[in-house]
Amino acid sequence: MITAGIDLGTGAVKAVLFKHENGKTEWLGKRNHRIRQRDPLELCAQAYDQLLAEHGLSRDDVTYCATTGEGENIDFRTGHFYSMTTHARGAIYLDPDTTSVLDMGALHGRAVKTDSMGKVLNYRMTSQCASGSGQFLENISRYLGIAQDEIGPLSKEADDPEVVSSICAVLAETDVINMVSRGISAPNILKGIHLSMAGRLAKLLRVIKATDGVCLCTGGLALDSGMIDALNESLDKMKLKVEARAHEDSPYAGAIGAALWGAYRHQKLQQQEALAQAS
């Protein structure tokens, strides 16, 4: 059985393929397309078809195509799962020690407490204010003329981080402009932003009572090593016995979770003799 997971995020489309045979699960492939002002639904179809073609498959070979994120409108889906459900499952797949998840996407931050099966026990989201999001960090790095993959290493070089507003992106951007004019170094600015965002996310973990164990960071921001360090600092400061970790495939956690839940759901429906048909 082949299942697919498509995570339509605010900044990127992630698609994965899984093969399930004799109780074993094999991850066949993945694709990550930045949206960059393109039609997200068309991009999903494109990513999905390219991924299938890479593995000599067609849509008809897929038993269950599961969407997540903003993918409710993808017309070729079999079913849709919500982000907290899929990120929890994806995180358990990537790191079985996971007890909580921080989904750090382009627009939202989301904390999820999970059990070892990927069942969501509790969750909270940040408000829609962009100062807690990857999009904000991306904007700032562009203003500072820093490439995205340089953000993490530079942040780690900070010796005296400057704190920015953690409430509002507009105020935070003003803070950054002031810092630049005051001659604050880029590492200290970036670290300040990381700490500000990390503080908000750590509070979310405390709210959902994820106070110990491993927290796997997912979403695009999880690959920012400076952010992970800042998060661990914030967790320490808040006396939470949580270890924040990232996985190289963290951005795919939602899509992975969708594909795995799709397989689970298919088997469940098969037992109930009530299969949905993938179009």
Next chain:
Amino acid sequence: MSTAEIIKRCEELYEDTHFTAAREWKAADPSRRVIGYMPVYVPREIMHAANMLSLGILGGGDKLEVIHGDAYYQSYICRIPRSTIELGKSGRLDFVDGMLFPSICDVIRNLSGMWKLMFPSSYVRYFDVPQNYKDDVGGNYYVAELQELREGLEKLSGNKITDEALRNSIAIYNINRALIRELYDLRAEMPHNVSSNDVYLLNRAGMVLPVEEHNEILREYMDKAAQQDNPVRDNCRIIINGSFCEQPPLNLIRSVEMAGCYIVDDDYMLINRWLLNEVPVDGDPLENLAKAFLHESADSAAKYCDREEDVGQYLLSTVRERRAEGVIFAAPSFCDPALLERPMLTERMKEHEIPHISFKYAENSGQMQPIREQAGTFADSIKLWS
């Protein structure tokens, strides 16, 4: 017409807060009269027999800006009476010859009194229904109520409402109810072909169109919808409960569907399905209507239930009949009947291990993200853990 064209027409009717279709119906013949009514139920057969159009007034929806209406109510009152006053004060109901205010709650009862003061030339009636279901008590009372309504409408129209005309109207509404039942059955059977958006708009069309035209629309839609071949999604089957009076915005219904739920039953516009079976056309028509109300009518929080153990039984039987996997209690903010009954209903659901969630809305609710999130996570929990 295709199903899309039918639904487009229904949506135009739904969005028209000036009730152009009803105005045109009335303008076509000077002897015609229009009687407005509020949820949940009035016997439309009596208006029909008097050559009147019964016009469902379900508030102003999310497009109407309420200015006058807010001045009449405290902040802890629901929105439907405010927007109904707005409809009246803004002249949108100036062609309506009378208004019926059924027994839903104190707010609507008070609205009937306010309407009398605001529109003294209009025929206004608070339409009470029995709270005793014995034929010789509640039945006699209800027949007398129906007779008073009949006489009031005769006076308004200047026409005698004969038993024969009433029997004919009962027969036509029997067809309408049968078609609506068929529509609900069809949706429960193939929700991928018959969306809740469509069912809702088809029901709404019945609020403003003559019943004969509504019957034609329903027939045509079902003929076409049954032949469609839309993909079956892996959605869960849920029932919406608590939305019998103030209506949710259409976007809310769409959001629940989009979040992965097939709505297989609901209590929107219960008037279309209030009488559960065919009303006999032989014999005394008012007695037949009264018996149908007493013994074969739907249930809602707005209907008095004289035995506590019976509360929720109707919902439970609907869950079983529709093979629903969960219930979403969606009630308007400050809706006393729905919100007071909700704890009893949720208790029933717990007793029978039926998954359920609750939220509130107003007819002008605009933020659908929290609704999508709630309905979506509910759908996930049913699909994966139920």
